Amino acid sequence: MSARVLVGVKRVIDYAVKIRVKPDRTGVVTDGVKHSMNPFCEIAVEEAVKLKEKKLVKEVVAVSCGPQQVQETIRTALAMGADRGIHVEVSGKDYETLGPLQVSKIFAALAKKEQADLIILGKQAIDDDCNQTGQMTAALLDWPQGTFASEVTLEADKLKVVREIDGGLETIKINLPAVVTADLRLNTPRYATLPNIMKAKKKKITNVKPADLGVDVSSRLEVLKVEKLKEAGRI
Amino acid sequence: MSNPLRGEVIRLYKNLLYLGREYPKGTAYFRERLKGAFMKNKDVTDPEKIKQLVDRGEFVIKELEALYFLRKYRAMKKRYYEPEH
Numbered sequence: 236m237s238a239r240v241l242v243g244v245k246r247v248i249d250y251a252v253k254i255r256v257k258p259d260r261t262g263v264v265t266d267g268v269k270h271s272m273n274p275f276c277e278i279a280v281e282e283a284v285k286l287k288e289k290k291l292v293k294e295v296v297a298v299s300c301g302p303q304q305v306q307e308t309i310r311t312a313l314a315m316g317a318d319r320g321i322h323v324e325v326s327g328k329d330y331e332t333l334g335p336l337q338v339s340k341i342f343a344a345l346a347k348k349e350q351a352d353l354i355i356l357g358k359q360a361i362d363d364d365c366n367q368t369g370q371m372t373a374a375l376l377d378w379p380q381g382t383f384a385s386e387v388t389l390e391a392d393k394l395k396v397v398r399e400i401d402g403g404l405e406t407i408k409i410n411l412p413a414v415v416t417a418d419l420r421l422n423t424p425r426y427a428t429l430p431n432i433m434k435a436k437k438k439k440i441t442n443v444k445p446a447d448l449g450v451d452v453s454s455r456l457e458v459l460k461v462e463k464l465k466e467a468g469r470i
Numbered sequence: 471m472s473n474p475l476r477g478e479v480i481r482l483y484k485n486l487l488y489l490g491r492e493y494p495k496g497t498a499y500f501r502e503r504l505k506g507a508f509m510k511n512k513d514v515t516d517p518e519k520i521k522q523l524v525d526r527g528e529f530v531i532k533e534l535e536a537l538y539f540l541r542k543y544r545a546m547k548k549r550y551y552e553p554e555h
Contacts, residue, residue, distance in 0.1 A: 250546070251541070251545070361549075419543070419547060419550070419551070423539060424539070426489075426538065426539070428485060428488070428531070428535075429484060429485045429488040430485065
């Protein structure tokens with residue numbers, strides 16, 4: 236199978252860190268705070284690597300958008316088994332306003348450029364909880380989507396996806412190329428141990444700018460304020 | 471010192487140290503315990519015994535990976551899913 240899989244990975248504040256809102260209420264404190272790969276992105280990488288191990292796909296490419304630091308996240312994906320990485324350089328003000336719309340435009344452009352057959356993303360990021368990038372990417376490419384996937388099976392040139400929905404589980408069959416977003420129960424991600432991180436240093440990460448892909452990353456949204464909930468869980 | 475196994479022991483120590491960065495009680499706590507555990511056995515010379523200790527270290531690596539996964543899984547499940555799930 237000559238299929239190529241693009242996996243999006245996002246660098247977010249580590250899930251176990253206690254989030255603090257900045258005193259000026261423009262956002263949360265990120266300086267000096269532990270960051271790691273979004274847990275749902277880990278599940279996405281694991282699924283892609285599993286497909287490669289079953290010899291159903293040929294190459295797994297890990298993609299991340301952001302400043303220099305996201306290379307750590309790409310390295311983790313490489314340590315988990317991705318073949319190579321693409322770092323889309325976005326920094327400063329552009330990075331602060333980077334959201335699902337811009338990222339999905341970038342992924343759509345990359346999917347065409349790299350001739351990807353499958354894009355796997357985490358269902359949502361634990362920092363913004365948008366749950367939009369996968370859906371928007373599929374719409375921009377006019378590809379079918381299998382979101383909230385808890386099981387993915389490749390059957391010839393079609394994808395059988397079991398989706399976690401409110402009423403239970405929905406099984407759909409979609410054509411390739413397609414976009415899949417990973418839900419919690421899709422798989423158990425492997426840990427990127429030190430020996431694997433060392434081996435991953437030999438794998439290549441290419442740098443690319445959004446402009447090279449013809450993507451405008453300007454945002455139409457403006458964050459007015461960020462506040463802590465007065466009482467958690469009460470509306 | 472059993473020379474061929476020395477490399478294995480050092481590799482095990484480095485791998486455990488790397489894993490310890492995510493330890494819930496803190497990296498410093500983990501590092502102290504790790505160093506203590508290794509130092510306690512520093513005078514062992516029997517290659518059989520060393521092999522056994524290294525295997526025990528590999529087992530601890532697997533336990534830590536499982537711990538980290540479960541912690542993360544439970545946190546995600548609690549945050550994103552209804553209690554009945």
